[in-house]
Amino acid sequence: GDSVTQMEGPVTLSEEAFLTINCTYTATGYPSLFWYVQYPGEGLQLLLKATKADDKGSNKGFEATYRKETTSFHLEKGSVQVSDSAVYFCALNTNAGKSTFGDGTTLTVKP
Amino acid sequence: EAQVTQNPRYLITVTGKKLTVTCSQNMNHEYMSWYRQDPGLGLRQIYYSMNVEVTDKGDVPEGYKVSRKEKRNFPLILESPSPNQTSLYFCASSLTSGSAGELFFGEGSRLTVL
Numbered sequence: 001g002d003s004v005t006q007m008e009g010p011v012t013l014s015e016e017a018f019l020t021i022n023c024t025y026t027a028t029g030y031p032s033l034f035w036y037v038q039y040p041g042e043g044l045q046l047l048l049k050a051t052k053a054d055d056k057g058s059n060k061g062f063e064a065t066y067r068k069e070t071t072s073f074h075l076e077k078g079s080v081q082v083s084d085s086a087v088y089f090c091a092l093n094t095n096a097g098k099s100t101f102g103d104g105t106t107l108t109v110k111p
Numbered sequence: 112e113a114q115v116t117q118n119p120r121y122l123i124t125v126t127g128k129k130l131t132v133t134c135s136q137n138m139n140h141e142y143m144s145w146y147r148q149d150p151g152l153g154l155r156q157i158y159y160s161m162n163v164e165v166t167d168k169g170d171v172p173e174g175y176k177v178s179r180k181e182k183r184n185f186p187l188i189l190e191s192p193s194p195n196q197t198s199l200y201f202c203a204s205s206l207t208s209g210s211a212g213e214l215f216f217g218e219g220s221r222l223t224v225l
Contacts, residue, residue: 104153
């Protein structure tokens, strides 16, 4: 079946540091890929997405590129802020209606 | 305001006492889905619905039932809850059932089964 593997956390960074959270996937067909963010006590919300190979999703300074050859969708941000502290989930959707999430990576940014 | 509303937000119950968690969306979304979130396991899909009267099993459907009689509502039913169903539950919806559709999540329902 489909699966998503995320970099294990937690991740702790200082403000303005560079962030990478690795995400790789296995899926049949051509899934769409997503990063969702969950702030404490809230539901998940979309951070960015990419729907086909070589697409780059970007939002709020975060970026991720859909790499079909390496089956990856790594999340990056050049300079993190304290307000970026949250749990980040990599996910994929198939046309069959199924969605698969990674285990989540907790990011803490210290001032 | 566009939103997905779940109720109750918090519930403590006992083994075997039937309960229903309601989910409603006001965005005229075609697709709806239920997930449970457990520490170290991420989100796992329980059931999903690609349209009214169409429901399918996700990865962890055992012990749960759903129905989709109206487009806006997608209740999750636990006929005989057990302690291993203690979890944080999320309902989500999407405009399209295609793979590109982003999910809009409710705020979650924390269920404890004693």
